[in-house]
Amino acid sequence: MQTPNILIVEDEVVTRTTLKSLFEAEGYQVFEAENGEEMHQTFADHNINLVIMDINLPGKNGLILAREVRDRKNVGLIFLTGRDNDVDRILGLEIGADDYLTKPFNPRELTIRARNLLSRTLNSNEDDDLPSKVSFNGWVLDGDSRSLISPKGTEFRLPRSEFRALHLFLRHPGKILTREQLIMEMTGRELRPNDRTVDVTIRRIRKHFESEPNAEELIVTVHGEGYRFCGAVDA
Numbered sequence: 749m750q751t752p753n754i755l756i757v758e759d760e761v762v763t764r765t766t767l768k769s770l771f772e773a774e775g776y777q778v779f780e781a782e783n784g785e786e787m788h789q790t791f792a793d794h795n796i797n798l799v800i801m802d803i804n805l806p807g808k809n810g811l812i813l814a815r816e817v818r819d820r821k822n823v824g825l826i827f828l829t830g831r832d833n834d835v836d837r838i839l840g841l842e843i844g845a846d847d848y849l850t851k852p853f854n855p856r857e858l859t860i861r862a863r864n865l866l867s868r869t870l871n872s873n874e875d876d877d878l879p880s881k882v883s884f885n886g887w888v889l890d891g892d893s894r895s896l897i898s899p900k901g902t903e904f905r906l907p908r909s910e911f912r913a914l915h916l917f918l919r920h921p922g923k924i925l926t927r928e929q930l931i932m933e934m935t936g937r938e939l940r941p942n943d944r945t946v947d948v949t950i951r952r953i954r955k956h957f958e959s960e961p962n963a964e965e966l967i968v969t970v971h972g973e974g975y976r977f978c979g980a981v982d983a
Contacts, residue, residue, distance in 0.1 A: 752866050755790055757781045757801040757813070758828070767800060770855050771862070784808040784816075791820070798824040798866055800858075803836050811836075814843045818907050824865040828853065841948040844907025847935050864936030868908070882918050883982040885964060887957075889914060896956055904956045909934045909949050917967065917977035926974040950975055 754776045758764040768778045781787040803810035827848040829836040880891045886899035896904045916933045927946045931939045966979040
C-alpha cells in the first residue's frame, strides 16, 4: 500500500515541526501548511489522506476550513483544540471532524487515532457488506458519493462520521447499538468519559431527516443503552 500522506495545518512553528517529526518517525509522508491558502495549495499538489488541523489559525480559522476539507470524500480530519474548550470540540464535531484531541496532547494517543482513522479512510472495501445505494423510508444512502438523498431529491454530503454511523444502523435495523459500538465504527477508538462525539453525530443525522415535512423518527434514543434505527430498509 502507498505511504499515506498527512497534512499538518498549524500556525505555531514549534507545534507544526513537532507533529511533522512525530509522523515522519511513524513512516508517513508529511506536509505542512500555516494557513488555509497553503492548505489548498498542498491539496492541489499532493494526494492528502489525513488533515490534522489547529482550530485557531490566522485568516480563516479551522472551523471554516473544515467545511472545505469535508468536500473531499476520502480525506480524514482530526482537530487539535484548546484545553477544556467544549465549544470548539462540539463545533468541530458539528462541522464534521472525524476526531479531536485537546492541547497539550499525548503524542502516542494522536498517532494511534491517526492510524485508526487512516485505516478506515484507505480501506476501499469497507462498505462491501451493503450495496452502493441503500433505500429506506423513501431515503437513499449513496455510498459512491457518500451522500444521503431525501425523498424529494435533496442531497446531503455526509462527513465520514455521519456516513459510517448511518451505515452501521442500516446494517443492523431494529437493533440497539451502544455508543461504544458507534464510536468504534466511526473513528476506530474507544469511547472516552464525557465524550459527545456520538450524540452530536446522531443529532446531525436527525437534522437531515427532519428537513422533510412530517418527518418520521428513524433513529430513537434507548435511554441507558444507546440508539436504534427503526426505519424499513428495502430488500
